[in-house]
Amino acid sequence: MSKTLYDKLWDNHVVHVEPDGTALLYIDRHLVHEVTSPQAFEGLKLAGRKPWRVSSIVSTPDHNTPTDHWDEGIKDPISRQQVETLDANIREVGALAYFPFKDQRMGILHVVGPENGATLPGMTVVCGDSHTSTHGAFACLAHGIGTSEVEHVLATQCLLQKKSKTMLVAVEGRLGKGVTGKDVALAIIGTIGTAGGTGYAIEFGGSAIRGLSMEGRMTLCNMAIEGGARMGFVAVDDKTIEYLRGRPFSPKGEVWDNAVAYWRTLQSDTGAQFDRVVTLKAEDIRPQVTWGTSPEMVVAIDANVPDPAKQSDPVKREGMERALQYMGLNPNTPMNQISIDKVFIGSCTNSRIEDLREAASVLKGRHIAPSVKLALAVPGSGLVKRQAEAEGLDKVFLAAGFEWREPGCSMCLAMNADRLEPGERCASTSNRNFEGRQGPGGRTHLLSPAMAAAAAIAGRFAMSCVTSSQH
Amino acid sequence: MDKFTRLEGLVAPLDRNNVDTDAIIPKQFLKSIKRSGFGPNAFDEWRYMDIGEPGQDATHRPKNPNFVLNQSRYQGSEVLLTRANFGCGSSREHAPWALLDFGFKAIVAESFADIFFNNCYKNGIVPIVLPATEIEALFKQVEATPGYKLVVDLQAQAVIRPDGYGIQFQIDAFRKECLINGWDDIGLTLRHAEKIREFEEKRRINQPWLFS
Numbered sequence: 130m131s132k133t134l135y136d137k138l139w140d141n142h143v144v145h146v147e148p149d150g151t152a153l154l155y156i157d158r159h160l161v162h163e164v165t166s167p168q169a170f171e172g173l174k175l176a177g178r179k180p181w182r183v184s185s186i187v188s189t190p191d192h193n194t195p196t197d198h199w200d201e202g203i204k205d206p207i208s209r210q211q212v213e214t215l216d217a218n219i220r221e222v223g224a225l226a227y228f229p230f231k232d233q234r235m236g237i238l239h240v241v242g243p244e245n246g247a248t249l250p251g252m253t254v255v256c257g258d259s260h261t262s263t264h265g266a267f268a269c270l271a272h273g274i275g276t277s278e279v280e281h282v283l284a285t286q287c288l289l290q291k292k293s294k295t296m297l298v299a300v301e302g303r304l305g306k307g308v309t310g311k312d313v314a315l316a317i318i319g320t321i322g323t324a325g326g327t328g329y330a331i332e333f334g335g336s337a338i339r340g341l342s343m344e345g346r347m348t349l350c351n352m353a354i355e356g357g358a359r360m361g362f363v364a365v366d367d368k369t370i371e372y373l374r375g376r377p378f379s380p381k382g383e384v385w386d387n388a389v390a391y392w393r394t395l396q397s398d399t400g401a402q403f404d405r406v407v408t409l410k411a412e413d414i415r416p417q418v419t420w421g422t423s424p425e426m427v428v429a430i431d432a433n434v435p436d437p438a439k440q441s442d443p444v445k446r447e448g449m450e451r452a453l454q455y456m457g458l459n460p461n462t463p464m465n466q467i468s469i470d471k472v473f474i475g476s477c478t479n480s481r482i483e484d485l486r487e488a489a490s491v492l493k494g495r496h497i498a499p500s501v502k503l504a505l506a507v508p509g510s511g512l513v514k515r516q517a518e519a520e521g522l523d524k525v526f527l528a529a530g531f532e533w534r535e536p537g538c539s540m541c542l543a544m545n546a547d548r549l550e551p552g553e554r555c556a557s558t559s560n561r562n563f564e565g566r567q568g569p570g571g572r573t574h575l576l577s578p579a580m581a582a583a584a585a586i587a588g589r590f591a592m593s594c595v596t597s598s599q600h
Numbered sequence: 601m602d603k604f605t606r607l608e609g610l611v612a613p614l615d616r617n618n619v620d621t622d623a624i625i626p627k628q629f630l631k632s633i634k635r636s637g638f639g640p641n642a643f644d645e646w647r648y649m650d651i652g653e654p655g656q657d658a659t660h661r662p663k664n665p666n667f668v669l670n671q672s673r674y675q676g677s678e679v680l681l682t683r684a685n686f687g688c689g690s691s692r693e694h695a696p697w698a699l700l701d702f703g704f705k706a707i708v709a710e711s712f713a714d715i716f717f718n719n720c721y722k723n724g725i726v727p728i729v730l731p732a733t734e735i736e737a738l739f740k741q742v743e744a745t746p747g748y749k750l751v752v753d754l755q756a757q758a759v760i761r762p763d764g765y766g767i768q769f770q771i772d773a774f775r776k777e778c779l780i781n782g783w784d785d786i787g788l789t790l791r792h793a794e795k796i797r798e799f800e801e802k803r804r805i806n807q808p809w810l811f812s
């Protein structure tokens with residue numbers, strides 16, 4: 130029988146099945162950060178249990194770490210305690226790899242895993258973080274878990290799971306100039322809604338997806354969770370394999386060859402059935418910007434802020450009105466007339482080398498608008514930062530008036546000192562525009578790195594310089 | 601985990617779609633390394649007029665009189681009634697910890713986000729999905745009737761209104777059993793330790809690259 134990629138990944142990990150279909154799935158890779166793990170390590174210890182297989186663990190602090198003045202350490206005592214707790218826990222139990230605060234390879238876990246070859250096709254990858262879906266770009270069964278499940282994986286190397294329904298999101302055709310993985314992700318969420326993927330595992334396919342780089346695919350899978358799906362993935366192809374060749378934890382020699390032969394089977398068979406299929410035309414996707422407080426509240430850059438008066442569902446209409454009020458926007462305002470206060474280029478969605486290159490290509494020879502109070506460029510990891518500096522991108526950002534920071538989650542969720550003040554409006558390459566996400570009262574608009582750079586220059590959302598700067 | 605069999609509890613209505621986990625418990629409170637004490641900061645940005653910081657005593661903070669959970673008629677509620685896609689966003693288990701600490705033991709909604717839904721079970725909160733029409737009717741009744749209570753009968757898989765009308769809901773047999781018995785998942789899984797070990801050994805031979 131023809132199988133979907135999801136079926137194959139699932140079948141390869143089933144240890145045991147309960148009569149009602151609840152399965153015990155084996156976990157290959159466990160990513161651990163400081164925010165969602167302390168209670169799990171504590172629970173393990175209280176129950177007198179030992180971790181099952183510490184060589185599955187890759188860990189780094191990312192959420193709480195500052196992005197500047199590293200020489201001064203972590204000033205916020207509560208943040209510091211959380212990072213130190215992670216240090217102590219990993220020191221006690223061990224790990225395949227641990228990149229502590231200030232290590233050259235420290236960074237956002239979802240950037241660190243793939244770039245070190247710690248994320249390999251066919252793996253189950255879990256982390257106490259919803260954006261674990263990112264790793265699906267490598268044909269992994271990758272999803273976020275809660276802290277109780279972190280403890281469960283530590284103790285048993287397994288998770289209790291019910292099989293999801295399957296959805297194929299096919300994007301066919303060629304993406305236009307200046308249209309990136311981020312725009313594809315936002316356009317998909319705009320189409321299916323933030324709950325559209327609930328209960329589904331999404332496979333992203335079609336010629337436009339195959340045309341994306343691994344970075345673009347990671348951006349797309351990263352946002353699967355914003356479309357309600359715990360996981361999203363892309364089949365293995367040459368790009369997947371080339372990306373992994375020679376990475377520190379990638380297999381070598383004969384083992385590599387055997388691995389590649391298996392990885393090449395990680396695709397849906399022809400004729401495989403999905404519970405739902407959604408098709409988008411690549412040519413229809415324009416650069417996207419969100420206008421509201423949920424990622425589904427999104428329009429093309431050349432569109433207007435929607436009008437709640439045209440919404441017939443009363444609960445949705447009220448939601449739109451509340452969002453507009455929070456965002457300080459009037460219906461029918463052209464998006465490109467909305468001015469911004471801050472710009473954030475970073476987060477596990479868009480802080481990889483390709484993202485920084487795209488933003489830098491827009492910024493080159495230009496300067497941010499005087500009205501922009503702060504523009505931050507925050508590389509996703511120490512390795513990305515060094516690569517960018519080797520290419521001279523840091524100089525481009527600095528010359529344009531950006532701050533060039535140390536790696537970490539930074540203003541994606543503002544658990545460190547990088548945040549918005551109440552009422553401030555931010556063009557952000559992150560993944561969530563929820564109320565207060567980037568600081569209480571802050572207003573977040575999600576967009577691609579190139580569009581964020583264009584907004585920084587114009588002081589408002591703008592499209593023109595995105596297209597004119599594409600070489 | 602406490603056992604859950606039957607609950608008769610006051611209902612509080614939160615009439616919004618897409619209530620996200622950042623709203624349920626804002627990130628500054630995730631810095632705690634404990635599982636408890638999040639209740640005073642549940643829905644912090646909606647509940648209070650000032651900006652909350654971890655470690656602060658919440659009793660004297662200015663409350664937002666317009667936020668529904670601050671109304672006196674909903675004090676002590678144990679059942680949260682809400683709309684679609686409740687608990688979307690981050691995987692933080694601090695969200696169910698905060699709701700539980702606040703006093704909620706059951707959440708009735710049109711739909712839930714997957715990770716949050718899972719996290720509820722791990723903490724003995726029952727997430728109940730009901731059809732939109734039933735949810736709509738419940739909102740009307742709750743708003744019209746001070747002191748409105750619902751019975752959640754897990755054994756019978758039913759939500760029973762004060763007028764005696766019962767609404768059936770679905771729950772996986774395994775999860776139901778775990779809730780009713782207050783079972784610890786890890787203990788259950790470790791009954792299969794031998795099987796896990798065998799699986800792992802085979803995997804080590806067949807896919808050695810996963811174990812380097």
Ligand code: SF4
Pocket residue numbers: 191192237239258260476477478537538541542559560
């Ligand atoms: S960058 Fe943002 S979304 Fe990604 S892991 Fe960090 S906080 Fe979460």
